[in-house]
Amino acid sequence: MNSYNTEDAVFALATAWAKSAIAVVRVSGEGCIRTLSKAVKGRLDINSLPGNSAHYCTLVNPSDGRIVDDVVLTLYRDGHGYTGEEALEISCHGGLQVIRSVLELMANLGFRQALPGEFTLRAFLHGKMDLTRAEAVNELINAQGRTGRAMALNRLNGALFKRISAIKAIIVDIMSTVEVQLDYSDDEIGEDLTFPMAKLDNAISSLNAIADSFSTGRLYSQGARIVLAGPSNAGKSSLFNYFLKEDRSIVSEQKGTTRDFIEAMCEIRGIPVRLYDTAGFRDLSESEIEEEGIRRSRSLLEAADIIIYLVDSTDTSSIDSSVVSDPRCIAVLNKADLRELHKDGYLNLSVATGLGFERLCDEIASRLTSDVSTSDESALVIESERQKENLLRAVHALDAARSAVLSDLPLDIVSMDIQEALEALGELTGEVTTDDILDRIFGSFCVGK
Numbered sequence: 001m002n003s004y005n006t007e008d009a010v011f012a013l014a015t016a017w018a019k020s021a022i023a024v025v026r027v028s029g030e031g032c033i034r035t036l037s038k039a040v041k042g043r044l045d046i047n048s049l050p051g052n053s054a055h056y057c058t059l060v061n062p063s064d065g066r067i068v069d070d071v072v073l074t075l076y077r078d079g080h081g082y083t084g085e086e087a088l089e090i091s092c093h094g095g096l097q098v099i100r101s102v103l104e105l106m107a108n109l110g111f112r113q114a115l116p117g118e119f120t121l122r123a124f125l126h127g128k129m130d131l132t133r134a135e136a137v138n139e140l141i142n143a144q145g146r147t148g149r150a151m152a153l154n155r156l157n158g159a160l161f162k163r164i165s166a167i168k169a170i171i172v173d174i175m176s177t178v179e180v181q182l183d184y185s186d187d188e189i190g191e192d193l194t195f196p197m198a199k200l201d202n203a204i205s206s207l208n209a210i211a212d213s214f215s216t217g218r219l220y221s222q223g224a225r226i227v228l229a230g231p232s233n234a235g236k237s238s239l240f241n242y243f244l245k246e247d248r249s250i251v252s253e254q255k256g257t258t259r260d261f262i263e264a265m266c267e268i269r270g271i272p273v274r275l276y277d278t279a280g281f282r283d284l285s286e287s288e289i290e291e292e293g294i295r296r297s298r299s300l301l302e303a304a305d306i307i308i309y310l311v312d313s314t315d316t317s318s319i320d321s322s323v324v325s326d327p328r329c330i331a332v333l334n335k336a337d338l339r340e341l342h343k344d345g346y347l348n349l350s351v352a353t354g355l356g357f358e359r360l361c362d363e364i365a366s367r368l369t370s371d372v373s374t375s376d377e378s379a380l381v382i383e384s385e386r387q388k389e390n391l392l393r394a395v396h397a398l399d400a401a402r403s404a405v406l407s408d409l410p411l412d413i414v415s416m417d418i419q420e421a422l423e424a425l426g427e428l429t430g431e432v433t434t435d436d437i438l439d440r441i442f443g444s445f446c447v448g449k
């Protein structure tokens with residue numbers, strides 16, 4: 001996406017490309033209602049209908065009059081609706097063939113297929129939302145867990161924008177003090193110039209606190225990767241199923257049951273987790289397939305946030321100490337119901353009875369949240385790397401302003417630093433944008449949003 005033309009009307013399927021009860025096709029852009037009216041059967045004249053209204057009608061192909069579908073049309077006039085421009089939503093039947101023919105009709109009417117995120121981009125360009133809210137739209141759609149969803153919703157409701165605006169007001173205030181002084185000539189500057197250092201420090205620490213919330217936001221939005229590893233027959237697949245509360249992975253007393261890794265999403269203490277069951281490590285693997293499985297397990301270990309290394313307490317002969325000593329590793333002695341063995345640094349667990357499971361979950365949560373500031377769903381937390389970069393840029397500039405004041409450097413240098421901080425925050429909320437920034441943000445959206 002590089003030219004942000006909002007003059008033509010665009011369309012896209014807003015719901016999933018899958019069979020469902022209804023599907024929604026969105027159209028947005030000046031004149032789209034008039035264009036679509038050519039495909040509305042009968043005497044219904046949608047051109048004379050008010051905005052923010054929904055109407056049952058039949059869509060036909062204007063060239064041959066053949067019926068496309070019976071639909072509900074929702075109309076939005078300028079300034080309303082999601083994009084803030086004239087727009088339509090067509091709720092049609094959700095069969096794949098129906099969706100296909102409605103989309104074909106849109107293309108035949110001359111609408112252009114929308115680019116990823118183009119509806120939200122248009123909403124942004126029309127001042128319907130600032131950039132932090134636009135990003136929150138995507139973050140909300142991609143949220144993996146309950147907490148991440150609540151945090152994204154908080155940003156969508158403007159919590160981040162309001163906080164940044166409040167800090168910006170403080171910085172603007174500091175700037176005006178500096179500018180008043182700059183307006184005087186050198187010899188007019190009174191001895192009593194007092195730079196509002198407390199305000200500056202306050203702004204720096206507030207911005208730092210938001211930037212620091214990034215690791216929290218990322219954890220709750222993207223989740224953690226947890227890999228179950230260990231010798232074969234230790235009970236990895238049993239534990240995997242126990243976490244998921246369903247029989248996903250095959251469990252058997254035979255060694256080498258799991259050949260390839262299996263992954264699934266779950267939540268542990270409210271944290272979204274991508275859990276991996278892997279092939280057990282064995283020195284004497286019986287086949288090439290199993291060896292490949294073991295190789296894959298090892299490469300998964302490299303990317304893991306946490307490794308749960310499971311050992312059978314009745315057979316501790318093949319412990320891989322290089323994995324156990326990894327700082328990401330939680331070592332667990334399973335089958336405590338068969339043998340209660342105490343080993344330094346190992347948690348005891350019995351997947352069969354559930355004994356020790358809560359303790360294991362506590363340990364996982366405490367590891368994952370060690371550098372996380374809060375799990376409060378209503379907390380202001382960011383998950384966008386771009387936002388973090390802008391916050392740190394602002395902090396850096398304000399730090400420079402601070403040092404300049406302390407070293408008695410000329411006030412225009414201080415003023416330039418403060419200006420730079422304001423620009424970074426302006427970029428964060430979208431008052432200052434470039435095509436690059438917009439590309440980076442909206443390119444990651446799905447088509448139809």
Ligand SMILES: Nc1nc2c(ncn2[C@@H]2O[C@H](COP(=O)(O)OP(=O)(O)OP(=O)(O)O)[C@@H](O)[C@H]2O)c(=O)[nH]1
Pocket residue numbers: 231232233234235236237238239250251252253254255256257258259278279280281334335336337338349350351352353
């Ligand atoms: N008594 C007892 N048996 C268990 C426990 N956990 C697992 N088992 C049994 O141990 C055997 C191996 O379990 P799996 O979960 O298949 O072990 P795995 O680590 O996935 O094994 P591979 O996939 O072969 O590497 C099965 O017969 C399980 O029922 C436990 O806590 N207590």
Ligand SMILES: [Mg+2]
Pocket residue numbers: 236237238249250251257258277278280
């Ligand atoms: Mg297994």
